[in-house]
Amino acid sequence: MATKSLKARHEALVMDNKQMEILNGGIFEDGELPYFKDKIAQTGQFPLRPKQLEILQINVGYMCNQVCEHCHVDAGPDRKEIMTRETMEMCLEVIRNTAAHTLDLTGGAPEMNPDFRWFVEEAAKAGIKDFIVRSNLTIIRANKKYYDLPQFFKKHNIHVISSMPHYTRGKTDKQRGEGVFDLSIKALQELNAVGYGMPGSSLRLDLVYNPSGAFLPGDQVAMERDFKKALKEDFEINFHNLFSITNLPIARFLDYLIASGNYEDYMYSLVEAYNPSAVANVMCTNTISVSWDGWLYDCDFNQMLGLKVASKIRHIRDYNEDILNDRNIIISQHCYGCTAGAGSSCQGSVT
Amino acid sequence: MADSYYDPADLRKFGNITDWSEELGTKFFEYYGKVFEEGALSAREKSLIALAVAHVVKCPYCIDAYTKDGLQKGITKEEMMEAVHAGAAIESGATLVHGVQMMNKYNKLSM
Ligand code: SF4
Ligand code: SF4
Numbered sequence: 016m017a018t019k020s021l022k023a024r025h026e027a028l029v030m031d032n033k034q035m036e037i038l039n040g041g042i043f044e045d046g047e048l049p050y051f052k053d054k055i056a057q058t059g060q061f062p063l064r065p066k067q068l069e070i071l072q073i074n075v076g077y078m079c080n081q082v083c084e085h086c087h088v089d090a091g092p093d094r095k096e097i098m099t100r101e102t103m104e105m106c107l108e109v110i111r112n113t114a115a116h117t118l119d120l121t122g123g124a125p126e127m128n129p130d131f132r133w134f135v136e137e138a139a140k141a142g143i144k145d146f147i148v149r150s151n152l153t154i155i156r157a158n159k160k161y162y163d164l165p166q167f168f169k170k171h172n173i174h175v176i177s178s179m180p181h182y183t184r185g186k187t188d189k190q191r192g193e194g195v196f197d198l199s200i201k202a203l204q205e206l207n208a209v210g211y212g213m214p215g216s217s218l219r220l221d222l223v224y225n226p227s228g229a230f231l232p233g234d235q236v237a238m239e240r241d242f243k244k245a246l247k248e249d250f251e252i253n254f255h256n257l258f259s260i261t262n263l264p265i266a267r268f269l270d271y272l273i274a275s276g277n278y279e280d281y282m283y284s285l286v287e288a289y290n291p292s293a294v295a296n297v298m299c300t301n302t303i304s305v306s307w308d309g310w311l312y313d314c315d316f317n318q319m320l321g322l323k324v325a326s327k328i329r330h331i332r333d334y335n336e337d338i339l340n341d342r343n344i345i346i347s348q349h350c351y352g353c354t355a356g357a358g359s360s361c362q363g364s365v366t
Numbered sequence: 367m368a369d370s371y372y373d374p375a376d377l378r379k380f381g382n383i384t385d386w387s388e389e390l391g392t393k394f395f396e397y398y399g400k401v402f403e404e405g406a407l408s409a410r411e412k413s414l415i416a417l418a419v420a421h422v423v424k425c426p427y428c429i430d431a432y433t434k435d436g437l438q439k440g441i442t443k444e445e446m447m448e449a450v451h452a453g454a455a456i457e458s459g460a461t462l463v464h465g466v467q468m469m470n471k472y473n474k475l476s477m
Contacts, residue, residue, distance in 0.1 A: 234409070
């Protein structure tokens with residue numbers, strides 16, 4: 016298991032153009048598989064356009080205590096891209112005025128941003144309906160200074176969404192690193208102890224499942240049933256919903272696909288599972304993604320590919336929702352990850 | 367022309383069998399799809415049965431397909447291996463139970 020990000024290893028792949036070259040070339044260039052834009056054009060959905068903005072997703076930095084093998088952010092302890100308080104101030108200005116009902120903080124491990132707690136406290140005052148923090152669970156046990164995170168989340172009525180690749184130790188540790196499973200279990204028990212994820216509790220705790228390998232996620236409802244049963248029986252753990260998310264061929268997951276000789280097969284699987292009815296609800300149609308340095312993107316994936324929004328509003332400091340919403344979404348072949356099967360977004364299936 | 371009988375890339379072309387017999391091909395795939403839906407048995411259980419049978423009929427395409435399907439359904443490798451053993455046990459049992467026929471014949475022919 017790697018302990019450094021691709022960036023720290025100076026891998027050519029994460030130079031954005033290299034990823035785009037791969038996604039636009041090969042089997043797509045040869046015409047073996049159709050380009051995403053041609054595929055959605057068949058149902059009259061090109062160009063892809065935003066609907067009503069519902070979710071503001073803010074990436075507060077790429078630093079993470081983990082170095083998961085599938086990470087599309089290429090996050091890790093060595094990443095230095097961290098949102099400053101100054102950029103957070105600009106975000107707060109937007110949060111106070113946006114029509115979006117959901118605020119979604121992600122990373123990296125968002126909790127590692129030194130201004131994280133201040134930002135949450137300030138943002139919570141804006142009275143957003145659903146305030147999500149994507150917590151990787153192990154962070155809660157990573158260091159004493161994080162032990163009280165469950166209490167902190169509770170105090171601000173944060174909706175916690177956490178990743179859990181499997182309910183068995185082997186699969187979890189293989190994807191996310193040695194010891195991750197035990198720490199995650201401990202963290203979930205602590206969240207349960209303050210009321211998170213308990214039946215009927217308003218403290219929402221949802222889990223995210225993404226496959227640990229070159230295959231697509233199974234049916235979300237069936238996976239949720241299996242996770243609930245296993246986590247309850249083995250560890251007395253409760254949670255609310257399970258979101259099953261497809262891995263997109265970006266950054267470390269793309270690197271893994273290529274290195275393991277699975278890239279072409281994986282792209283075939285995504286294209287074969289293409290579901291035209293998922294297109295209308297892909298995440299970028301109701302989300303704006305903000306990077307640690309304040310740039311605006313159609314989604315977190317485009318952020319990692321360096322594809323800024325195609326709008327004259329491109330930075331949070333100039334934010335204007337009306338102008339921003341009147342844009343074409345930038346798509347490429349990675350988008351097939353959002354339209355496979357029941358579709359995939361940060362909130363799980365979309366159909 | 368491939369220089370071996372089995373090419374993994376051929377699995378992706380399975381659907382092409384419909385090209386040379388539209389009606390039968392389409393009917394087969396409809397039936398196939400229906401079989402593996404959730405029913406009295408869960409899709410998960412059916413996937414494990416398919417994996418066991420894939421081994422018994424020794425179809426490399428089906429083994430690839432149902433290993434991947436199992437992963438997609440969150441089936442563990444221990445469950446998969448047990449399914450393969452279930453198939454193998456029936457297969458070897460089917461061989462061995464013919465031992466009774468051998469015994470019968472032996473006894474009949476012997477004085
Ligand atoms: S997947 Fe999440 S927890 Fe893992 S390295 Fe990436 S940001 Fe960190
Ligand atoms: S990858 Fe981003 S831009 Fe592409 S469909 Fe998914 S959410 Fe939209």
